[in-house]
Amino acid sequence: MAGRAIVITSGKGGVGKTTTTANLGTGLALLGRKVVLIDADIGLRNLDVVMGLENRIVYDLVQVVEGQCKPHAALIRDKRVENLHLLPAAQTREKDAIRPEQMVELVETLKEDFDYILIDSPAGIEHGFRNAISGADSAIIVTTPEVSAVRDADRIIGLVESHGLHDPYLIVNRIRPEMVQRGDMLSIDDVLDILRIKLLGIVPDDQEIVVSTNRGEPVVFDRRTRSGQAYHNICRRIEGEDVPFMTMDTGFMQRLGRLLGIGGRRRNAN
Amino acid sequence: MLGYFNKLFRREPSSRTAKERLHLVLVHDRANLSPQILEALKEDLIEVISKYMEFDVDSIQVNLDSDESTVALVANIPIREVKRQLRHANS
Ligand SMILES: Nc1ncnc2c1ncn2[C@@H]1O[C@H](COP(=O)(O)OP(=O)(O)OP(=O)(O)O)[C@@H](O)[C@H]1O
Ligand SMILES: [Mg+2]
Numbered sequence: 001m002a003g004r005a006i007v008i009t010s011g012k013g014g015v016g017k018t019t020t021t022a023n024l025g026t027g028l029a030l031l032g033r034k035v036v037l038i039d040a041d042i043g044l045r046n047l048d049v050v051m052g053l054e055n056r057i058v059y060d061l062v063q064v065v066e067g068q069c070k071p072h073a074a075l076i077r078d079k080r081v082e083n084l085h086l087l088p089a090a091q092t093r094e095k096d097a098i099r100p101e102q103m104v105e106l107v108e109t110l111k112e113d114f115d116y117i118l119i120d121s122p123a124g125i126e127h128g129f130r131n132a133i134s135g136a137d138s139a140i141i142v143t144t145p146e147v148s149a150v151r152d153a154d155r156i157i158g159l160v161e162s163h164g165l166h167d168p169y170l171i172v173n174r175i176r177p178e179m180v181q182r183g184d185m186l187s188i189d190d191v192l193d194i195l196r197i198k199l200l201g202i203v204p205d206d207q208e209i210v211v212s213t214n215r216g217e218p219v220v221f222d223r224r225t226r227s228g229q230a231y232h233n234i235c236r237r238i239e240g241e242d243v244p245f246m247t248m249d250t251g252f253m254q255r256l257g258r259l260l261g262i263g264g265r266r267r268n269a270n
Numbered sequence: 271m272l273g274y275f276n277k278l279f280r281r282e283p284s285s286r287t288a289k290e291r292l293h294l295v296l297v298h299d300r301a302n303l304s305p306q307i308l309e310a311l312k313e314d315l316i317e318v319i320s321k322y323m324e325f326d327v328d329s330i331q332v333n334l335d336s337d338e339s340t341v342a343l344v345a346n347i348p349i350r351e352v353k354r355q356l357r358h359a360n361s
Contacts, residue, residue: 147288147295154296183283190289194296 003034003111006118006238007136009160011152013123015144016173019209020231021120022050024140026218027235029084033115036075036085038107040132041122042097045089052216053078053086062090065102071109080221085114095127100134107135116238125159133160139168140200145175145186154195169200171234176205188245201234202245203227297341301334308332315345324351 008021018041025037039047042062048054059074064087071087078084090097110117121132133139139160143153153170160168172191179185188202206227212219220231226246233243303311312332319325331346 147292150292151295151299155299158300180285183285186285186288186292190285194289194292 001034001112001115003114003117004138005107005111005136006116006138006140007040007121007133007160007165008118008140008142009121009129009132009156010123010142010149011125011156012143012149015149016142016171016203017123018046018050018120019213020140020142020171020173020203021047021118022218023220023228023231024235024238025116025118026051026078026081026084027220027231028116028118028238029078029081030220030232031235031239032083033239034083034113035116035118036087036110036114038087038110038117038119039089040103040119040128042089042093042095042128042131043091044122045091047120048076048086048088049216050213051078051086051218053088054216057088060088060090061106062093062097065098065106071106072113080217095122095131098131100131103131103135125155129159130163133163133165136165139165140171141168141195141197142171142173143191143195144173145180145188145191147186150186150191150194157195157197168197170195170197171201171203172199173203174205175202199245200237201230203230203234204246298336301336301341303334308334315347319347321353323349323353325349 008017008024010017018039021037025035029035037047037051038061039045040061041047045060048057053076056076058076059069061074063069064071064074075085075087078086107117107119117135119132119136122128141153141156141160143149157168170192172188175188176185180187188199192199204226206219206225208219208222208225209227212222212225218231219225219228220235222228223232230246233246236243312330315332316327316330325347329348331344333344333346335342335344
């Protein structure tokens with residue numbers, strides 16, 4: 001098996017890398033793929049709690065690269081869906097506890113047994129970020145439609161490309177269609193116009209994400225939620241399917257209006 | 271009602287302001303060329319311009335100049351002499 005290693009990164013912190021990694025990993029496993037998630041945010045591990053697997057950690061990433069255990073011994077198997085595994089970050093170590101070559105080697109080993117290796121990158125452009133991207137074949141850049149996040153995304157795109165990860169993909173997270181409609185939020189078009197990379201998906205700002213994170217159950221398990229549907233669509237695109245982008249209609253009245261065939265101007269956010 | 275007045279007096283949608291500001295800040299960010307690249311650019315410029323005029327290579331300055339709304343590549347190239355054949359070609 002020759003798996004694909006994809007790093008999820010952003011530059012600016014808190015824009016949704018970990019949430020994205022958890023949901024894409026779970027979503028791809030739900031589509032029947034063998035997936036392993038690597039939390040590369042050493043010292044600030046979070047993917048374990050977002051996935052709801054925090055109580056089952058035995059070994060971590062640093063112990064694996066230091067040879068204290070075999071990679072497979074450190075993987076936590078998700079019991080809710082088949083073929084989904086997590087390699088947690090070390091919580092009490094420094095970011096420079098591993099080197100890029102070690103990441104490359106680890107990812108190569110995991111590629112033999114998994115279809116997808118998703119790497120959750122820490123924020124920033126320093127050591128941890130470099131480790132996270134070094135084993136990857138391609139990159140997904142996450143941004144929110146805000147000036148600071150888009151600016152940092154631009155910087156990160158330059159950096160991942162200079163590291164040989166060409167044509168990174170973009171996910172615009174936390175879009176609020178009603179704000180876009182009244183002109184108070186950058187639209188998907190605006191963001192694409194500025195960053196000029198390929199769009200992989202649009203995820204709405206959704207309270208369900210908070211709820212699902214509280215529970216440790218990625219929202220993609222529930223496809224009735226808008227964000228869950230969005231992540232599901234992204235997974236299908238990663239699998240090569242041509243899935244149209246979600247229309248970002250807002251408000252109940254608008255939806256109702258369209259159902260009844262009145263008013264309901266279709267607004268496409270992409 | 272308040273919302274209406276806000277709209278009436280608002281200069282432009284904040285998303286447009288955001289986009290304009292981003293464009294600008296990214297021109298600055300992206301123009302943040304490394305000294306090596308600036309040096310390479312300078313050498314290429316010298317090669318091209320010396321086809322047309324003579325100048326003192328050491329006194330050339332190539333810089334990025336920015337103000338609030340634009341970023342410009344500014345090359346200061348004191349000319350010693352325009353090459354004779356070009357002068358004649360035009361007269
Ligand atoms: N689409 C969304 N809708 C609502 N809340 C969201 C959405 N995406 C992310 N969040 C929330 O934003 C916060 C930050 O998300 P997350 O931890 O995934 O970001 P991150 O980029 O991994 O952060 P860091 O840079 O610290 O690693 C979390 O509380 C998460 O629940
Ligand atoms: Mg994170």
